[in-house]
Amino acid sequence: MKKYLLAPGPTAISPEVLLSMAQPILHHRAPEFVELLKRVKEDLKWLFQTQNDVLIIASTGTGGMEGSVSNFLSPGDKALFINGGKFGERWGKICKNYGVLTEEIKVEWGCVVNPADVAAALQKDPSIKAVFIQASETSTGVAHPVKEVAEIVRGYEDCLMVVDAISAMGVFDVKTDAWGLDVVVSGSQKALGLPPGLAFVSVSEKGWRQAEKSSNAKFYFDFKKERDAIQKNQTAYTAAVSLIVGLEQSLRMMKEEGLEPIFARRAMMAQALTEGMKAIGLAPFPKESPSVSVTAISAPEGYDGQEIYKNLRVNYGITAAGGQDHLKGKVFRISNMGYLDTFDTITAVAAIEMVLKGMGHPLKLGAGVGVAQEILLKK
Amino acid sequence: MKKYLLAPGPTAISPEVLLSMAQPILHHRAPEFVELLKRVKEDLKWLFQTQNDVLIIASTGTGGMEGSVSNFLSPGDKALFINGGKFGERWGKICKNYGVLTEEIKVEWGCVVNPADVAAALQKDPSIKAVFIQASETSTGVAHPVKEVAEIVRGYEDCLMVVDAISAMGVFDVKTDAWGLDVVVSGSQKALGLPPGLAFVSVSEKGWRQAEKSSNAKFYFDFKKERDAIQKNQTAYTAAVSLIVGLEQSLRMMKEEGLEPIFARRAMMAQALTEGMKAIGLAPFPKESPSVSVTAISAPEGYDGQEIYKNLRVNYGITAAGGQDHLKGKVFRISNMGYLDTFDTITAVAAIEMVLKGMGHPLKLGAGVGVAQEILLKK
Numbered sequence: 001m002k003k004y005l006l007a008p009g010p011t012a013i014s015p016e017v018l019l020s021m022a023q024p025i026l027h028h029r030a031p032e033f034v035e036l037l038k039r040v041k042e043d044l045k046w047l048f049q050t051q052n053d054v055l056i057i058a059s060t061g062t063g064g065m066e067g068s069v070s071n072f073l074s075p076g077d078k079a080l081f082i083n084g085g086k087f088g089e090r091w092g093k094i095c096k097n098y099g100v101l102t103e104e105i106k107v108e109w110g111c112v113v114n115p116a117d118v119a120a121a122l123q124k125d126p127s128i129k130a131v132f133i134q135a136s137e138t139s140t141g142v143a144h145p146v147k148e149v150a151e152i153v154r155g156y157e158d159c160l161m162v163v164d165a166i167s168a169m170g171v172f173d174v175k176t177d178a179w180g181l182d183v184v185v186s187g188s189q190k191a192l193g194l195p196p197g198l199a200f201v202s203v204s205e206k207g208w209r210q211a212e213k214s215s216n217a218k219f220y221f222d223f224k225k226e227r228d229a230i231q232k233n234q235t236a237y238t239a240a241v242s243l244i245v246g247l248e249q250s251l252r253m254m255k256e257e258g259l260e261p262i263f264a265r266r267a268m269m270a271q272a273l274t275e276g277m278k279a280i281g282l283a284p285f286p287k288e289s290p291s292v293s294v295t296a297i298s299a300p301e302g303y304d305g306q307e308i309y310k311n312l313r314v315n316y317g318i319t320a321a322g323g324q325d326h327l328k329g330k331v332f333r334i335s336n337m338g339y340l341d342t343f344d345t346i347t348a349v350a351a352i353e354m355v356l357k358g359m360g361h362p363l364k365l366g367a368g369v370g371v372a373q374e375i376l377l378k379k
Numbered sequence: 380m381k382k383y384l385l386a387p388g389p390t391a392i393s394p395e396v397l398l399s400m401a402q403p404i405l406h407h408r409a410p411e412f413v414e415l416l417k418r419v420k421e422d423l424k425w426l427f428q429t430q431n432d433v434l435i436i437a438s439t440g441t442g443g444m445e446g447s448v449s450n451f452l453s454p455g456d457k458a459l460f461i462n463g464g465k466f467g468e469r470w471g472k473i474c475k476n477y478g479v480l481t482e483e484i485k486v487e488w489g490c491v492v493n494p495a496d497v498a499a500a501l502q503k504d505p506s507i508k509a510v511f512i513q514a515s516e517t518s519t520g521v522a523h524p525v526k527e528v529a530e531i532v533r534g535y536e537d538c539l540m541v542v543d544a545i546s547a548m549g550v551f552d553v554k555t556d557a558w559g560l561d562v563v564v565s566g567s568q569k570a571l572g573l574p575p576g577l578a579f580v581s582v583s584e585k586g587w588r589q590a591e592k593s594s595n596a597k598f599y600f601d602f603k604k605e606r607d608a609i610q611k612n613q614t615a616y617t618a619a620v621s622l623i624v625g626l627e628q629s630l631r632m633m634k635e636e637g638l639e640p641i642f643a644r645r646a647m648m649a650q651a652l653t654e655g656m657k658a659i660g661l662a663p664f665p666k667e668s669p670s671v672s673v674t675a676i677s678a679p680e681g682y683d684g685q686e687i688y689k690n691l692r693v694n695y696g697i698t699a700a701g702g703q704d705h706l707k708g709k710v711f712r713i714s715n716m717g718y719l720d721t722f723d724t725i726t727a728v729a730a731i732e733m734v735l736k737g738m739g740h741p742l743k744l745g746a747g748v749g750v751a752q753e754i755l756l757k758k
Contacts, residue, residue: 001720001721002718002719002720002721002722002723004722022401315757316721316722316757317720339381340381341380341381341696342380342381342695343381343383343695343722343725343726343729343730344381346722346725346726346729346748347722347725347726350722350725350729350748350752351722353752354752354755354756354757357752357756358756358757364749365748365749365750365752365753365756366745366746366747366748366749366750366752367745367749368745369725369729369744369745369748369749369752370743370744370745370746370748370749371744371745373729373732373733373736373744373745373748374744376733377733377736377737377744378694378695378733378737
């Protein structure tokens, strides 16, 4: 049985990237690798839509999140975090570990934060030094209004706008500089279609100023050390060389396609999947602002979402994702990241139809696929 | 744009086979390779359902066809060939090149030979020394009644039953020994999902007896030399080592699945494709006995088959096949060979629907897919 990776990370990897990473390994201080890093550094700026250097760290995205707390805050500092899912929750946990006092905006799972609530929180406590948010909350499949929240945060000179864009960057628009995002984190195993193992962090001037004041302990995730290194086209510690070789290949392919066409194609695929699901009576889980990166779908009444997820894998070789925490059994999730194209969306819709049919659902096979095809049609 | 190889050869290759062939190359006389050949030789017997040694030649299938003429016939000998398509025609051309006098049974493209016609031809001229046939005629997508024809040929002590099973072996049942097939040819780039470059030939005792009388010139395709070599787990000339390493991997995966399950799965995929096409008003080209290996579909009235084929490639990255000779523009063909599974069939049906819709066809998107899904459904 052929295998399909439709989980929201790690995502499917292109043959081009796999082949590039299968080349003999370079030493991380070899001139050839330094040259490569110089090119990749520029390409990452393009991806992040920023003039800032983008740090390249050998860790998963969570390492980038940890560093985004430890490098900019000190014990006793106050931070606001948006908690509308598993990953929002994580910001709070990291802050707690670093002695940062947190203010939390709880958002119902499946909903987005109301920027007015952020404005109110900052107005109430102007000593807040950072706002932590997800661009795409993978656990619920919603995209928070990062641009709008950033506009509010920009009004506070000592407050940083810190964005977990791990599953957003390269899927939909995240304008680091134009929106005034101070710290933006991403990772290799999502849109870039690389194995897990790289975190990317962009830091603004405002961010670096704040970093000067931070007294928190850090060593491996010391962003200033990484900044000094990347300016010399190096990494502070041993670089994950083969992943960075793959990164160059992945970014080359993304640049060939172009950011706008990528965003348009991903949006079209997400729409095709969502409308395909609706056509067979399945509702998207998000109540508002569904993320293009991952589509969370509510299991139909009387059907176990975990069973759907399991049948996709066992009967059809498709790895999707189930629901987390209290959504377990209630939703299943299909990724729209990595090396996927038109017929992966068709495959997802067709397979979900077939799994449900096999479970006794009265849907009409092909009904959802037809609607997805209509959206994906190239004339 | 992701690429899909749905042409009737070369066919898609599994990652497992690709990885096996990417290993450091072996020398063809190294003990390790001799051991490998010993195992592969047994696996090929399993695939061919024969006790005969199966020769492994570094050429495409056509080399195996040439040798199947040059090794068993002499100039002035008479042979009968079934000509119902491009590959049937090729038997005639090879015979002519080797001074073999041919009797031809012309079969309308899309039809199969009537075994009674073979019986009549042999009765009329019992000096005929070989009958040449295709198990699957790739140009028209029909499967000739090999078993029935072989039963007739078996009655003639000096007449060989020579079968081009290049695109049949490993897709549907071809029982070399049980059906009394004297010479059976196949190739690497079809069901086995390997790159082109290997021909396989099984020869019966009756075949080897005939070979003793052949005066035709041959050197590279000297089957007796190959037989003597393979008995020592070698090849007569340099072996295509990496392809044979891939062959072992491919055969290992086929043995894990089992012949009967493979045949059942391929038949189901071909049926799903065919019924999917019928559901949107497209007719299979064959008038009888469609081959499981490749589905030839008539372009609908007013639509150019070449344009369908071209749009599949340009708009959706799918390489299918057009029609050959007088079928050019009238049919297009979708392969069911190589590394393909459920969702490749879904992809083929969905893409054909989308291409036709894009060309202005009034079909209902998803109608064919739904019918295909029903057949492919795993409960």
